[in-house]
Amino acid sequence: WSGFLDDGGDDSVAEADDSPDDSTSATSADTGLGPIASSLAESTDGETRSVDFGRFLDSMDGAPSATLHYLHVDLPHLPFSFLESGQRYPRSDWVPGMDWNSGFWIDDPWYPQQGYQRSLLLIGYIDHLVGMMLDQLESLGMLDETLIVVTSDHGVNFSAGEKRRAITEDTLAALAGVPAFVKYPGQITGMVDTANAQTIDLLPTVVEALGGRVDGLDGRSLIGRDPDVPPTKRLVTLGGDVYTVTTDEYSVLAEAEVEAALSDFPSGEGFEVVYTAAGPRPDLIGRSIDEFTTIDAGGSVSIPDEYNSVDPTGSVVPVAIVAGVHVDDRQFPEFYAVAVNGVIRATISEYKVTDDKASIYAIVPPWSFSPGPNQVEVLGISGTLDSTALIRFS
Template sequence: DGAKPPVVMIVLDEFPTDALLGPDGRIDAGRYPNFARLAGTGTWFPNAHTVYDSTTKSVPAILDGKTPEQGVPGTFEGHPRTVFDLFGPRGYRIVSSEEATAVCPPRWCPGAEAKGPNILSLLNAGRPERLRRFFRAIRPGRPSFYFKHALLPHGPHLYLPSGKAARAGADPLPDSESVPGFYDRHVTNYNQQRILLQIGFVDHEIGRMLDGMEKQGILDESLIVITADHGLSSQVGVDNRRVASEENVDEVAPVPLFIKAPGQSRGRIVRSYVRTTDVVPTIADVLGLRMPYRADGRSAFSETVRRRRSLVMVRRDFGADIKVPAKVLERRRRALLLDRLKRFGSGDWASLYTGVGPNRKLLGRAVAEPAPKRAGKVRATIAGARAVRAVRKRSVLLPTQVAGPVTGGDAGDRRDIAVAVNGRIEAVSRTFYLRGSRQESFAVNVPEVSLKPGRNRVEVFEVLGGLRLRLIGDA
């Protein structure tokens, strides 16, 4: 039905959107080809930003276009008129999958629960499977509105750009992605790499969706909207990286926003300061539909939005709004981008591993085979070592996170380390102590391509003076 095109709306979660950018400020097509594909065939809004920093209020704000209010639950009772009322009365089939809220009402989503799901349980299991199941539901036929809120690239960060997982089971350093890990630069670098890799996973999955729609002949005619609920700070030495403040708003507020209109094939960049409350009014505008209720947002293509010259978002405690002039925000975001590019590279995944850690001259160096025997009391234990001994080509597991405890050293000791995979040094770092812990630990990511099918050899070395290596652990 040409008058009723398929509509696909995806809200991602905890997405630091500037991670998508290359040195030229555009989408890094080398790492994220499918987000670049969206930008090349749709409209990209690089200055889009959230109006709130917490999922259970930021997602409903996207769905109803209204500014969050204190005490209002993320349910259809708290949000009685939403995007679902834009399509349901027009005969659209509603396919909705919410992972933190319960906004779609029973009149459009029969059997809908009045209470949101258990977010923690959904974070810890089945995220790729649920996303892929949603993509499989997109098909030709009756005009349909497809909505998915996916808890990605939100942590735990274990997925890879190939679509595989870096580990099975629990994180060997479970506190490294929470407050105890926020106070160490080496832990932060390790986690920033994991976040970028998981964004690569999301890109891979978006590509699968686009390919599937193209194969079914519905990609061109569809309206596709992809955004996120909020970003994430990378600050070191803080207790919270999610609550927005004047100090971190340049990372927490910006979100991705891509809108491909029906029949659109040429990319366009609109630099207006679009808010997440503008998404539903923009959908109505693009499709020529009348909003069935009054929203706070406006179409992203409206003169009202074009005239905005600042970022405005509601503070977590509903105190005075956070406001940052556009020029100030853009300067701060550019400085953060340059720092990220220096540390984590761009254009390919190989450069992700070459800009952080001490003794980077060791990267790529061959080590003796077999490696020299361990000397001294210090031992590094690789968690999940069994996985590297039998890598299977068709398995979803590719154990690229090499981490674990270091024992035998004196209290408070820290040491430079190098990790070799199959006789080649692939990562360098320094041991650390999670805040409040007396356990010396290590953690690095190694490239997917460094592991081969079958048996692999992974070695952890302490780096001594003159870049000499002393083996302290292996698998």
């Protein structure tokens, strides 16, 4: 491994392209696509970020010379684009409840929570991509001897009434807390290291793991270091502002952030809970609308006509339900239930009210749909947890 840093060797850097623009796409017919990139182009309708990841994997050739393979790809990032299954969904570029100009989430908690929900589903897809990387390294006989680092440049905030990317005491842990997965050459057993670490520590860690010297670098190697040094974390914004907190202060904020996240979506229950625990009334999820008393409130609901021919296992599935609820007297319910084929699959509030219309955006699981035609309904929720009725707008 020290040979990686020697002069005069046949060392190389294989760097895949990075494009944040999800409006462009590649196809399997594009020249220069290897087998993995072609497969991802076909399965994702040419989604640029996925194809870039495929190019990254195709660039690994198992050559004996030491090679640095590097990729910076906008995943997870807006647009959310993917479910955990790798399926895409229409209107995945919509982020209701967030003002694009100011970056603020609305005060209503359910759309910031939905942003977190959609981010978790996208992370599930990224987990699949990382698995593909491990499979590729193993197939080339490179996995055992390869140093792997997976990390992110920043986090994101999903707190109601706060900016998505601005640092405050309430958002610091969400923005500063990023994953750092390091697999050393020859390592076969995983562990969790709770010692203080920062992203600037990754470069000296890579250098030392490959047999080099770490003198003169800003960070410190994670190998054999004092777990309590340094006793602070230093955060630098794009604008150059610097925030410094002690590790104890950061730990308190991080623990609160994790507790809040787990209160929304408990850990260890699989991705089903990411669908079933979301929204203001998760107790209604999975129940038939026939179980409830219904109230006719008049008005109407406008829903796109795109559910007449659904393939729940296809590469694109219409899980994002958008609807406009029209009520003449503007007496809108606080919450709404979204039913697919007579079963409630999501509950949500409105993210915008204009004139006589309340706009909603809900995520339902792909298994809500049957092959072929499906019936999607949006109903209001009335009453209490112990006595709930549904409101029909017709």
